[in-house]
Amino acid sequence: MINERYSPAALPALVKDDRVHRDLFVDPQVFDLEMANIYHRTWVYVGHESEIRNPGDFKTTTIGTEPVILSRDTDGDLHVMVNACRHRGVTLCEEAGGNQKFFVCAYHGWVFDSAGSLVNVPEVEGQPPEFSPAEFGLTQAAKVDSFRGFIFASFNEDVPPLVDHLGEAAKFIAMFADLSPSGSVDVSSGVTRYQYEGNWKQQVENSMDGYHAAITHHSFFDEVLQARIGRSMASIVSGSSPAKSVALGNGHSLIDFRDFDRKAILGADQPKSEVDWHNGVRANLEDHDYAEEVIRVNGGDGFNLLVYPNLVLINNQIRVIQPVANNHTEVLAYPALLEQVDEEINVARVRAHEDFYGPASFGAPDDIEMFKRQWQGLSRSPSMQWLLYNRGLHREERGEGERYSSQVTDETAHRGIWRRWVELMTAEVQT
Ligand code: FES
């Protein structure tokens, strides 16, 4: 039975403007409700078109904790299918990805095609005469749609159109894609995976957290960069940075570094490969002002974007957050390559990815250590009930996105995330 505290009427009392109750992180019942009310109610990112370019290409992933196969069928259409055999539920596909026309169940041999249709049942004469294979195709997501190569799916038949859901976030996804002179990034170069003992919302919040960077990543911003380029970059992530914390609406949010003049700080000459790349961007985009805006995004580090609930675009990276249990989270980080640029541009992007996000890097391990310590503190301390989200509440402004703050260390983005959390968790009808 659901704890009455988590009913739609009672739940908002646990999320105040400036604080959130710790049980929303640690209670397994809340996690189960999130899987139903967030991950099965809204759009969830499932993959990028460049991962499944050809008919028969597929990858396995999850929507919340539900395993799915994202496939491109022989006609080129996209499908998101539950990865469980319609006979008796055996996991159909154990592979991370590949290309095949059929998925064959290892238990009794039922065969499904790349569109999810049941196309062969061994010894079918044993089924009753009224058995109709057409009724036993794989269970499919109600909606699948893509925006600029980013594929989203929803189990909710009544979910609003994807572009409405993306809202203000769409512009930033487009800018991320338009960094590539082809207008589309390439996500085929592999993935860095990590797991931590802790809740999925820790990584979501951390991805939008401008407050921690100068502290948690002190060794990178102060020392590594000092040794490499002769300057500390701590000013990017301090309270005096020209960056902003922005709630875009629908839980989507942004750390906006676009006003940070990286070249003025670094004094970097622009290599020819970069000049060629930027000219390629200009040639691809008819709107010249927009082209210059895209170029100003500085190769991808102009903003950190959260597309709620599970996708983050950050620097060169596409980060996917996969909840496993209330105390277990998996994160997949894909370096996004650019198309139609000199190889050295992409080599530099992969090196930068390894540098901060790789398993032996200067960035991600620090965050993962904080997730672990945060979980230890949160999960063992029921006497410490409230977590604070009050930074910058007094100077939050309206006008850019839903709300914004011109201090990157403010928690404006986090408050927007929690407003959406309440909206989805308490919706009477599906939204
Ligand atoms: S469970 Fe798949 S064929 Fe029986």
Ligand SMILES: [Fe+2]
């Ligand atoms: Fe971090």
